[in-house]
Amino acid sequence: MIVVFTGNGKGKTTACLGQMIRALGQGKRAAMFQFIKGPWISGEHKFVDLLSSSLKKNFLIYRGGKGFVGILGDKLPFRVHQRAALLTLKKVQQAIQSKKWDLVVLDEVNVAVSLKLLKARDVLRVISQASPQKVIILSGRNAPLSFIRRADLVTEMKEIKHPYQKGKKAQVGFEF
Amino acid sequence: MIVVFTGNGKGKTTACLGQMIRALGQGKRAAMFQFIKGPWISGEHKFVDLLSSSLKKNFLIYRGGKGFVGILGDKLPFRVHQRAALLTLKKVQQAIQSKKWDLVVLDEVNVAVSLKLLKARDVLRVISQASPQKVIILSGRNAPLSFIRRADLVTEMKEIKHPYQKGKKAQVGFEF
Numbered sequence: 001m002i003v004v005f006t007g008n009g010k011g012k013t014t015a016c017l018g019q020m021i022r023a024l025g026q027g028k029r030a031a032m033f034q035f036i037k038g039p040w041i042s043g044e045h046k047f048v049d050l051l052s053s054s055l056k057k058n059f060l061i062y063r064g065g066k067g068f069v070g071i072l073g074d075k076l077p078f079r080v081h082q083r084a085a086l087l088t089l090k091k092v093q094q095a096i097q098s099k100k101w102d103l104v105v106l107d108e109v110n111v112a113v114s115l116k117l118l119k120a121r122d123v124l125r126v127i128s129q130a131s132p133q134k135v136i137i138l139s140g141r142n143a144p145l146s147f148i149r150r151a152d153l154v155t156e157m158k159e160i161k162h163p164y165q166k167g168k169k170a171q172v173g174f175e176f
Numbered sequence: 177m178i179v180v181f182t183g184n185g186k187g188k189t190t191a192c193l194g195q196m197i198r199a200l201g202q203g204k205r206a207a208m209f210q211f212i213k214g215p216w217i218s219g220e221h222k223f224v225d226l227l228s229s230s231l232k233k234n235f236l237i238y239r240g241g242k243g244f245v246g247i248l249g250d251k252l253p254f255r256v257h258q259r260a261a262l263l264t265l266k267k268v269q270q271a272i273q274s275k276k277w278d279l280v281v282l283d284e285v286n287v288a289v290s291l292k293l294l295k296a297r298d299v300l301r302v303i304s305q306a307s308p309q310k311v312i313i314l315s316g317r318n319a320p321l322s323f324i325r326r327a328d329l330v331t332e333m334k335e336i337k338h339p340y341q342k343g344k345k346a347q348v349g350f351e352f
Binding site for chain 2: 001003004005007010011012013014015016017018019021022023024025026027028034042043044045046047048049050052055086100101102114121135151152153154155156157158159160161162163168172173176
């Protein structure tokens with residue numbers, strides 16, 4: 001099953017994390033591959049460190065990104081971001097081929113495609129190798145039309161109201 | 177901060193769970209109070225059982241609901257659902273007054289209000305007792321306008337595509 005979480009609202013990555021927790025509770029294995037996030041440590045990464053070693057085997061967050069691309073002080077050459085995204089897609093491919101994971105999240109992959117770090121068709125080729133029993137989630141704003149067409153389930157997380165609109169800052173344990 | 181996750185799409189409860197995980201990772205304490213769900217056990221409840229006792233102290237899911245109301249074979253008198261919702265709101269009030277929790281999720285409370293199990297103003301009165309540093313999430317479709325007005329952050333999870341549309345069944349570890 002292919003799932004897309006897209007839209008400009010808050011809740012996409014956290015919905016992926018929630019799906020992972022639910023899978024973990026049902027004795028399944030869940031892995032997240034992050035295409036944009038990576039350099040900084042969020043609550044979800046610290047959470048993994050808190051898990052017992054037996055749970056850790058079934059719950060992976062791979063931080064493959066190099067951070068924001070072309071905004072918020074990013075000074076990395078575009079090709080560095082591109083290389084990181086390709087490497088992360090390679091990791092996804094290995095994870096799918098290993099058949100170890102019941103749920104595989106490609107976090108912010110929609111953004112990586114819309115920024116032209118990756119081609120949509122390369123992502124589709126990789127995820128098409130997963131058996132239909134597995135759940136694959138493609139998250140991030142600006143999901144390409146080909147992902148939406150291909151997906152079984154699509155939710156648009158739509159921003160109705162956000163404290164940034166009032167100039168508030170990101171909050172530890174909530175935004176990251 | 178008051179957050180609303182609403183809309184008819186998948187990802188509301190899982191986004192709440194993801195926020196709880198993120199908070200937990202940052203050393204904070206998160207509690208979810210479920211207003212509709214309750215009688216059956218989902219992956220998230222089994223997940224709690226897998227946590228170490230030190231993590232369990234900081235992560236609570238209270239199953240306060242009596243299940244679907246008036247649909248899908250529900251034969252319980254309406255007042256039984258109403259009493260359960262009021263009791264769950266009482267638990268939320270105690271949780272907020274205890275000041276123990278950094279994040280308090282009222283899962284499906286929007287549905288409970290739209291089904292008239294609870295009054296929106298009673299929910300608003302309870303959550304207004306939380307200090308502004310705390311995060312309160314009100315989840316569920318059909319959020320009342322008074323919640324949206326009151327909230328700092330609102331995301332509408334909008335269904336674009338769902339496998340139910342093709343007659344597929346709920347999947348263990350994904351839908352529950």
